[in-house]
Amino acid sequence: MIGTKPDKKTRKFQELDFFNQSETNYYFLLPFRFHRLNQEKEILVNEVGDFLVVPNGTAQNVITRRISKQDNPDLFGDLVANFFITEESKIPQLIDVYATRYRTKKSFLDSFTTLHLFVVSLRCEHTCHYCQVSRVTQDRDKFDMPQKYIDKGIDFMLNSPSPHVTMEFQGGEALLAFDNIVYAVERTKKLADGKGKFVTYVICTNLAVVNEEILHYCKENNILISTSLDGPASVHNENRRRPGRNSYELAIAGIELSRKILGQDKVSALMTTTNLSLDYPKEIVDEYYKLGFRHIFLRPISPYGFAVKNEAKNKYDTDKFLEFYKKALNHILEYNYRGDFYSEDFATILLRKILTPFPVGYVDLNSPSGAITNAIVFNYDGHIYASDESRMLAEMKDFQFQLGHFDTHTYEQIFYGNKAKQISEVMTNESLTGCSECAFQSFCGSDPIHNHATQGNMWGYRPTSTFCQKNMEIIRYLIDLMDSDFRIKQIFESWIKPRN
Amino acid sequence: MVHKNYIKGNEIVVFADTSLFSKDSIFKCLYWYGDKFHTNVSFADINTYQILISPQSDTKIKLDELELYLQKLERDLIDFNLRDIVTKETQNVRDLLIAKAFSNGEFDEKPIGDVSDPVGFYVNDVNNDRN
Numbered sequence: 001m002i003g004t005k006p007d008k009k010t011r012k013f014q015e016l017d018f019f020n021q022s023e024t025n026y027y028f029l030l031p032f033r034f035h036r037l038n039q040e041k042e043i044l045v046n047e048v049g050d051f052l053v054v055p056n057g058t059a060q061n062v063i064t065r066r067i068s069k070q071d072n073p074d075l076f077g078d079l080v081a082n083f084f085i086t087e088e089s090k091i092p093q094l095i096d097v098y099a100t101r102y103r104t105k106k107s108f109l110d111s112f113t114t115l116h117l118f119v120v121s122l123r124c125e126h127t128c129h130y131c132q133v134s135r136v137t138q139d140r141d142k143f144d145m146p147q148k149y150i151d152k153g154i155d156f157m158l159n160s161p162s163p164h165v166t167m168e169f170q171g172g173e174a175l176l177a178f179d180n181i182v183y184a185v186e187r188t189k190k191l192a193d194g195k196g197k198f199v200t201y202v203i204c205t206n207l208a209v210v211n212e213e214i215l216h217y218c219k220e221n222n223i224l225i226s227t228s229l230d231g232p233a234s235v236h237n238e239n240r241r242r243p244g245r246n247s248y249e250l251a252i253a254g255i256e257l258s259r260k261i262l263g264q265d266k267v268s269a270l271m272t273t274t275n276l277s278l279d280y281p282k283e284i285v286d287e288y289y290k291l292g293f294r295h296i297f298l299r300p301i302s303p304y305g306f307a308v309k310n311e312a313k314n315k316y317d318t319d320k321f322l323e324f325y326k327k328a329l330n331h332i333l334e335y336n337y338r339g340d341f342y343s344e345d346f347a348t349i350l351l352r353k354i355l356t357p358f359p360v361g362y363v364d365l366n367s368p369s370g371a372i373t374n375a376i377v378f379n380y381d382g383h384i385y386a387s388d389e390s391r392m393l394a395e396m397k398d399f400q401f402q403l404g405h406f407d408t409h410t411y412e413q414i415f416y417g418n419k420a421k422q423i424s425e426v427m428t429n430e431s432l433t434g435c436s437e438c439a440f441q442s443f444c445g446s447d448p449i450h451n452h453a454t455q456g457n458m459w460g461y462r463p464t465s466t467f468c469q470k471n472m473e474i475i476r477y478l479i480d481l482m483d484s485d486f487r488i489k490q491i492f493e494s495w496i497k498p499r500n
Numbered sequence: 501m502v503h504k505n506y507i508k509g510n511e512i513v514v515f516a517d518t519s520l521f522s523k524d525s526i527f528k529c530l531y532w533y534g535d536k537f538h539t540n541v542s543f544a545d546i547n548t549y550q551i552l553i554s555p556q557s558d559t560k561i562k563l564d565e566l567e568l569y570l571q572k573l574e575r576d577l578i579d580f581n582l583r584d585i586v587t588k589e590t591q592n593v594r595d596l597l598i599a600k601a602f603s604n605g606e607f608d609e610k611p612i613g614d615v616s617d618p619v620g621f622y623v624n625d626v627n628n629d630r631n
Contacts, residue, residue: 099600
């Protein structure tokens with residue numbers, strides 16, 4: 001039997017003549033920004049991140065009305081079709097479509113906070129020179145999160161408007177307080193269904209103390225493992241000190257065991273770039289590949305807090321990091337040229353923002369900023385912070401981003417309180433000096449915590465901002481690579497496609 | 501009076517016609533020079549801004565690099581003036597766009613065109629044919 005097709009009402013596309021009625025050459029500008037990519041080309045970007053790479057001087061010609069339908073038909077058509085100019089009136093006929101696209105770009109706000117970090121213990125058996133934790137291994141009562149705060153954190157998390165929340169266990173070394181993790185997961189499981197929440201569980205661990213019993217529990221509860229791997233043994237063990245200098249060996253054994261019990265795709269790794277790492281971009285990329293990872297996140301060290309207390313090892317110029325990043329990225333591309341899939345995570349996040357109409361829920365590259373609106377940190381002692389970096393600052397006695405405490409503040413006081421409001425004033429790069437007319441605004445974000453920590457105030461000063469310098473150059477570089485080599489554009493497009 | 505841009509000692513001096521360049525664009529441009537240069541804006545005469553930048557003592561700018569910075573400043577002034585034109589001409593559209601984006605549909609207008617089925621036949625015509 002042939003079923004009846006459902007009555008799906010749509011609207012026909014209008015013919016070209018419908019839109020092409022203007023007989024004059026006059027056009028109205030729509031909001032857009034531009035930036036020189038190199039000596040020959042510049043980029044024009046509209047309000048939703050659609051872009052055109054064009055010869056230098058094009059922006060000037062567009063703005064001073066020196067282009068026309070007759071003389072520049074292709075460019076003119078691209079400008080109209082991509083909401084850079086409009087012919088008929090100051091307001092484009094399709095403004096509602098455009099507004100829907102803008103709303104889509106900001107739809108990460110709809111769900112509000114999704115990532116909830118529980119610092120279940122501050123204890124750790126490592127002594128990494130860039131880490132902010134206190135390296136305490138003995139006093140469980142003092143440095144483990146009491147169950148009453150775990151309960152409160154779960155209640156806060158399940159109060160989030162988001163139907164899908166992530167519960168991430170951090171340390172110290174989270175597995176030293178595995179009993180806390182079990183308690184938290186079991187309590188959440190009991191409550192989540194009633195609240196209509198789907199919860200993703202993640203344990204951040206160096207894997208030094210992992211064992212089969214822990215991993216079987218993770219398997220039963222679909223818990224993901226996120227570990228740290230800074231590169232080959234010579235780099236990793238130097239960065240991540242522990243008695244026996246065997247952090248690398250333990251991490252590798254832990255990754256293998258985790259994959260065996262949980263499955264290959266349940267285990268991910270993060271690297272941190274120290275001064276030492278800067279000399280080994282290719283070796284680090286090769287190490288990840290050798291271990292079966294097909295993506296790597298080339299993360300610079302947070303240039304503040306505990307990390308820069310050890311200045312010789314951890315403080316470096318952004319220029320040096322950018323040089324390291326480009327070398328590593330190009331090495332990753334070489335794997336792709338040979339037919340292997342291998343991606344870089346920071347580039348992938350940016351490419352999703354550049355090449356798709358959708359937002360990316362990455363805390364550090366959102367506007368409004370992802371601190372509070374995307375992520376929140378529940379510290380072991382009951383204090384609540386706007387982000388993991390805020391906790392880092394608090395360990396250095398800077399409590400600017402401490403939002404409150406479980407004992408004294410309600411959910412509303414934390415998420416909508418005065419402190420949150422004060423931070424929210426500087427959360428949008430659309431309204432920040434230097435960012436407001438930046439062509440890369442829609443690809444970038446706002447980071448008041450970074451500004452405060454590195455420049456002394458939440459507004460920041462873009463000309464000396466390492467956040468700005470790093471993001472602008474990487475965005476420019478990615479676009480330049482795509483424009484100069486179609487092969488790279490195809491590779492980058494493969495990175496942002498959903499993969500099973 | 502025509503003013504010509506120049507370098508004298510370690511100072512770069514650039515002039516901008518007040519009828520062509522907005523004050524906003526000049527300040528937005530100079531904002532990006534504040535990390536390496538002392539900046540100063542004044543009137544050379546009633547129709548001309550005088551823009552002066554000189555390297556801060558802790559920067560490593562050599563005197564022979566000043567020519568490049570002069571060229572960069574001249575180019576940036578034009579770029580920021582163009583950006584300012586776009587910003588001011590499109591402010592209302594941007595406000596409307598964002599208001600519509602974050603509204604609950606109360607500002608939406610009925611889309612142009614007729615409702616059709618997905619392959620483009622006019623629904624009413626199809627219904628009439630059936631009758």
